[in-house]
Amino acid sequence: MNDREHWAPLTRMNGLGNKILVIDMRGRTDKVTPQAAIRLNAHPDTAFDQIMALYDPREDAPDGWIDILNSDGSMAQACGNGTRCVVDYLFSADGRSHFDFRTIAGALVADRFEDGRISVDMGPPEFAWEKIPLSGSPGDTKHIALSEPFEPDPALQRFSAASMGNPHAVFFVPRDVDSYDLLAFGPRYEHHPMFPERANISLAQVTSPSSLSLKTFERGAGLTLACGSAACAAAVTAARTGRTGRKVSVYVPAGALEIDWREDDDHVIMTGPAEHEWSGRVDPNTGEWER
Ligand SMILES: N[C@H](CCC[C@H](N)C(=O)O)C(=O)O
Numbered sequence: 001m002n003d004r005e006h007w008a009p010l011t012r013m014n015g016l017g018n019k020i021l022v023i024d025m026r027g028r029t030d031k032v033t034p035q036a037a038i039r040l041n042a043h044p045d046t047a048f049d050q051i052m053a054l055y056d057p058r059e060d061a062p063d064g065w066i067d068i069l070n071s072d073g074s075m076a077q078a079c080g081n082g083t084r085c086v087v088d089y090l091f092s093a094d095g096r097s098h099f100d101f102r103t104i105a106g107a108l109v110a111d112r113f114e115d116g117r118i119s120v121d122m123g124p125p126e127f128a129w130e131k132i133p134l135s136g137s138p139g140d141t142k143h144i145a146l147s148e149p150f151e152p153d154p155a156l157q158r159f160s161a162a163s164m165g166n167p168h169a170v171f172f173v174p175r176d177v178d179s180y181d182l183l184a185f186g187p188r189y190e191h192h193p194m195f196p197e198r199a200n201i202s203l204a205q206v207t208s209p210s211s212l213s214l215k216t217f218e219r220g221a222g223l224t225l226a227c228g229s230a231a232c233a234a235a236v237t238a239a240r241t242g243r244t245g246r247k248v249s250v251y252v253p254a255g256a257l258e259i260d261w262r263e264d265d266d267h268v269i270m271t272g273p274a275e276h277e278w279s280g281r282v283d284p285n286t287g288e289w290e291r
Pocket of ligand 1: 079081166228229
């Protein structure tokens with residue numbers, strides 16, 4: 001029997017087009033399962049890039065623990081666009097605008113401003129190759145030569161790497177990011193032997209000392225319209241390689257994310273919108289849902 005009254009609130013949102021499902025698991029003792037994620041992703045109305053599963057606050061998670069699931073059921077350590085959606089979901093419920101969440105990668109402190117924009121402190125980037133992680137001990141992670149198999153275009157044979165809690169490979173390209181067939185080579189790059197935990201693969205075209213355009217093939221989710229942690233990774237690697245300053249506007253089709261890589265504490269602050277689409281409920285164990 002489907003005891004739907006005991007299903008969890010399901011909210012479909014997006015962060016600049018990054019498709020997010022917020023599942024409110026507070027007050028429950030069960031978990032959103034990878035099987036539920038795969039089933040939800042199989043339906044066109046609930047197909048998503050990430051699930052943000054929000055659990056009760058606990059001693060080390062003042063405003064709640066967040067599990068992040070990719071659409072293939074794998075777990076992610078960071079999700080900037082998804083975090084903004086959780087903030088907006090909670091603000092709509094009780095008007096609160098400051099939050100201190102925890103994920104497996106650490107703290108995610110976020111603030112919602114009067115105009116609806118939301119800032120998330122994504123923490124400091126990590127550049128040490130063994131912590132990203134990369135294999136083959138490439139040493140300097142500013143300019144890494146990709147080992148075979150790679151694309152014939154030289155711009156797709158070297159990258160900069162960073163972790164925002166999750167692994168990112170950023171390829172700086174000279175042309176419009178849409179002029180490359182990222183959908184075609186993204187899967188091979190995501191699973192490349194240099195990325196022992198796979199990687200989020202981004203193409204970045206620097207357009208000024210304070211702006212770049214970005215396109216990302218996400219680990220465990222594929223080509224997405226936006227990726228917040230990739231925007232952070234692209235901004236810090238652009239700054240680190242002297243292509244931009246530490247404040248960068250990262251443009252994706254639906255708009256821009258503002259990234260500020262702070263000098264004083266090395267933290268990366270990402271600011272952008274969140275959009276509510278519809279609300280329903282879901283069985284977090286099976287992925288059965290209704291609006
Ligand atoms: N879309 C997310 C990133 C998800 C990262 C996930 N693809 C992984 O690292 O496995 C964001 O806005 O930050």
